[in-house]
Amino acid sequence: MTRGRFAFIIGCIGLLIGGAEVLRSPDVSASIVAASMLATMLRFATPLTLGALAGLLCERSGVANIAIEGMMLSAAFGAFLGAAATKNLLIGVLAGMAVGVAMATLHAWLSVTLRVDQIVSGTVINIMAAGITGFLSTEVVRRQALVGAGLLPALRIPVLADLPVVGPVFQQQPIAWVALLLVPITHLVIFHTPWGLRLRSVGELPRAAHAAGINVIRTRYTAVMIGGAIAGIGGAYFTLESVPAFEPLMTNGRGFIALAALIFGGWTPAGAWAASLLFGAANALHINAQQFGIPVPAQIVGMFPYLLTIVILAGVIGRVSPPAAVGTPYEAD
């Protein structure tokens, strides 16, 4: 992750918010636009950040993860079920994490132990998650008439939360705070701890890691499973922080956008977070365009981050290579 790339992403976010300000209809006040853009951006970025961090741990260990979507979807269901059954939101979050870990373990078993193609394994998990949660939501939730246990309450930082415009930044729900905290924590773990060095070596050149006495298989399992737990928190966002109910396919492709954010951010926590914010900002503009009286069709605005992704992947602002061993199963002979 170069500084230039980070600055570029932040610049794009500024451009989107600035664009909203310039294009807004005169009836809407500037501070309302800014505050509403910030709040929507942060809300939308939360599951993306968590999904991207989950993918980051996984891919840095050399296991491609396109199953973030499936992991988050099944975790969303697990979290809903856990909370609805116990009427305890915290248990709901833990249930979501457990489901995320279970799906990740399946992914690890398929792709690390059985050495199934990692894209195939990820696809299988995505399809399976959609099928099972769809089935269970009709069978269990509708039939039993399960009612959600409500939403996690926002945690306010006193004084700061009352500031104009930037107030929403200091008044967020717990999972959003967790996502924010996990960014620097993941950075420290990946780049500044012995385990992080091992993790990265396993993702770059597993032969070398093995020769240095590192257990490649175990390291990959651990990374994928921790990633699953983080994806599980991301899934819990949908049913415990966004809406207090489960609907089939409710993650709606956000796992794939998280993957794009991961790539966009050059496989670094800070970059993935910034990219998640950018996707969040684009979505905020997309959702609020009508309310702000912006004359551009919302769909055009919604395309912006994806066009940007293509530009970035084409190498316009410097190439970032993925961990060299991503996608290659390790086989000690």
Added chain:
Amino acid sequence: MGSGTHDRNAGLAMNVVGGSGGAPVPQEGYVLEARGLTKRYGSLLANKDVQFGVRRGEIVALLGENGAGKTTLMNMLFGMTAPDSGSVLIDGEAIRLQSPRDALALGIGMVHQHFMLVPPFTVAENIALGVEPSRRGMLDLGDLEAQITALGRRFGIDIDPRAFVKDLSVGQQQRVEIIKALYRGARVMILDEPTAVLTPQEADDLFKVLRGLAHEGTGIVFISHKLREVLDLAHRIVVMRRGAVAGEVLPRDASPESLASLMVGRDVLLRVEKAKSVPGKPMIVVRDLVVNDDRRVRAVDGVSLSVRTGEIVGVAGVQGNGQTELVEAITGLRTTQSGSFHLSDRDLTRATVRDRTDAGLAHIPEDRQRHGLVLPFTVEQNMILNRYYRAPFSRWLVMQAKAMRDQARDLVGRFDVRPANPEAPVGSLSGGNKQKVIIARELSRDVRALVAAQPTRGVDVGSIEFIHGALIAARDAGAAVLLVSAELDELLAVSDRIMVMFRGRIVGAVDSATASREDIGLMMAGGVSPEVESVTR
């Protein structure tokens, strides 16, 4: 270790094989020893009851052809592979090695042929890997960096611990591997073909380092197939053939010829027999060629050369000085930025590969697995890759299986491809036989020019003999041959003139009859050529 047959009571008397005289180092027990190691991969017996040992301060060369079982043996000694039976002993005690971690902990270090370094990591991070120093849970490489510098100073290895490995030359990366083993407290160091990637000067420097290590008591196992350096460096030479120890000799009792025949199991012609060349008119004519590499950095920087019919021109140079790009530009695999390539007087600078082939250019590519063969295809299919589109192999858009089969039967015999089975998938052949399939395809037609890149890399001694013969036969039949090789001995033996490439330029040219290894080595390392002779033409 699969079986439980590691008994400590096996007699000590059985540890010397081959029975030659005393070694020039103090006679004491082996630091590291293999007793009766056997390893089977499917139907292949990779190691058969191998006895092997190294003492403190001793340099033992392990000599053998590709596929003789050297690497399998080393992998078992380093804990990367478990033997089917037999045992590994350290200081006379049988041990169980279940992973490289065990071997490292017991003081066995290994410098692999393909370096075990993570390119985006720094030198210090690579050395720390697996034994990371930390403070309060966080990586702390400060002391380590100081230790690396200190170790380097002690053994004459200059290395910056903060440099990124991807920015280092191959020779420097090898030094990092050696420091890594030393840092981990290696008492025995195993080096797998360490000179394959070095210039002659770098190899000499490496030998100095290794002698210094041995002097301080490290036992060194040096794997190689190069006879000259083995004789130069080793205290004792163990020769392997077909998975077993074929013999053990002292350098003073050995000659290159005797070692070669021990390796191959029959007498081998080490010198290449060839008549004096009778060059005709210029055939491969390259003028001011500029070519970029994959990163769009200029790799060939204004090369001009000409190869006449009936001569072999060798291109010497350390890997990565533009030879690969030069060959790819001539053979049409890479775009030329400027300059020209003519075959005789026909301009082929921008011609397609097929046009070049049809014009009479043959190519033995450097990477035979990627550019030379379609591995899952059969031998007979690979033999028509440059002619499948014309009669008799294709008629009315239909492939003619019989023509393909008939040709393959003929070529397999003439070019000594083993097994002589046209229907075998080419991927199942040994390196030498894969290369023979390529040579059969390329030379079994009217060839006016041949570009051969590293034609004997990773090929057994027997096949090398054959390949050299084929190059000279092509020359004598009137083809112009451009031979790019990293093996100086090969260039001196086969070519008529030698050009040296350094940083994308031809920095010198010598007549191979009068050239000295030292002069060429100096030019390969970027030194000024003693005399840029008129042979450049």
